[in-house]
Amino acid sequence: MTIFNFLIFNPSGLCLYFKEFPAATSSKNNPDSWKLMYGLLHGLKGFSQFMAPRPSPSGRYLRCLSTHEYKLHCFETATCVRFVISTDPRTPDLHDQLATIYNTLYVEYVIKNPLYKLGDRIDCELFVTRLDSYLRSLPCFASS
Amino acid sequence: MIGRSERMCSAACLELMHAEMVSYFLSARETRESAQKEMERLGFRVGQKLAERYTKDYGRITEPMEVLRFIFSDFWPVVFSKPPDSLTTNNNSLYYIEDTDFRWTSKISVTSRTTLEDASYFLTFPCGIVKGAFAALDVDADVKADFQETPSRCLFTIIFKGKAIPTR
């Protein structure tokens, strides 16, 4: 199991944060692949909403997208910020971990950092380092 | 000890409001120096009022050394949400208070567009508060603060003017 990359999208689809881990052999580090990914997530959201047998009480529909080669885990906040992590397909659901990242890292070190202007690329030192050590501490990271 | 007051509110409110205050002064004043002066003055006023409040049930403090102790062990933990880590001195008029997780700045970190200097404006108001508290208790002191590498580690320097505090 392993983590390939981690992304944060703002409500208008801009990629605010991108981090690629060494396990990713084909790089996604370019705006075109981000646009592609955002478009897919956005479309899937509508689709999963459409397919739902009943309305979701949490208002959330999309959790993950799995293929033979990778698995995309998604978490969308009420403010329409999307956290996405791509891993090995055997990795168990990381929805809760993404929620933790939102809750304890993004809100604390991005939102509450007055030097960060809302909408800017996220490069707050504290967030970047803490996120990195959090992701590295996940079991799915260690076993790569 | 100063108790918690009956009314509490979320620390996030204060943090975000303080951030707005800093940005207001930095944009409303012509120079950064004058913005800092204003913020320190505002903090001074707030510090005086808080000292007035928090000494009410504490008793009358008369010696500058007691004042320093009051600020360090009673006033600071309440106003800045946790006790500071250490109090040191190297002579009669210079004291250092170190707070390795200063809550008013602990979530700040620099971005590619900002520097530690931009973060340092968030220390001005707190310095004013401490200075105001000293002044309210009749100790004329200057209070400055610097980051120790990161904005969460702060070293406050307290410079006593006028009569020096005897070391014990």
Place this chain on the structure above:
Amino acid sequence: MINCVAVVGKSNAPLFLKTYHVPETLKFHYTVHTSLDVVEEKCTIRAPSSTVSTPQDMYLGLLYPTEEFRIYGYITATKTKFIVVTDDVDVRSPLMEQFCKNLHTLYVNMVCNPFYAIEQEQKIESPVFIRQVEQLVQRFNEGSR
């Protein structure tokens, strides 16, 4: 009966003076002013048992008696002084101490008004404070009758 309550700032500027049931004559201003010397004197004396590190009482008790009045004092940690003038010969000290403590609470709340310039030792004009002190005096006077 309390006849006069005064608040005097850190640097001895008069912040507040009101008389009750008697006209506000110069006499009271004079009495309050003189009592400040006694306050200062009392402050220099430490309770014999105390060490440097123990906070002192704010209530100073009877400052001095005159033919008509007895004058009580209280000083806060921030060196704001409360002077209370009463015409009672026999005041129960705990009651007076409680009165001063209550006055202190009202004072602190008044100071916390963001429009009160504490650093300028601004005269106290707050209608809320004036009313509350009056009520406090009234309660004291009813209780001591």
Place this chain on the structure above:
Amino acid sequence: MANFARSGEMAFLKADKINSEIFSLTYGAMVAQIMKDYEDIEEVNRQLDRMGQNIGSRLIDELFAKTGIPVSSNFMETAEVIAKVGFKMFLGITANVVNPTPQQYSLTFRDNPMVDFVELPDNCANLRYCNLLCGVIRGALEQVQIKVECHFVRDMLRGDETNEIQVRFLEQVRESALDQSFA
């Protein structure tokens, strides 16, 4: 409805808190200074509203992150969330929702730590001392794609028997609009 009250309660219990006078004195000092900076009281109100908007646009994430309450983009539902969750978890008080309609609702509250100790000077009849709150609400709702107009219609500092903030619905920003900005 009851679970909103509970979410607010729980979030307030868990939150890092400070004595409210530290907050109210800081706010008060700032308001007093802005009043010195601007002769026009209306401009003071605007400044407070603008600051509130900036705060609200960040505070909303704190609210969702710390309570985990479900996403809602229904205007009427936001009333309960603000009154029972927002007011509670940030200020430790609750507001009542009055006359909710799909176009507008009012939030009323009597208790407010922001105005503890405040006595307005005579020269500021039109000052909305707590106008920051209107900005906070506006800024917060903007982040969940709801545009509103928000103002104080009653203010206890000016002698009214309660505080009342009126929130009027303007528009819902659709996701399709977001798509366009992406394209």
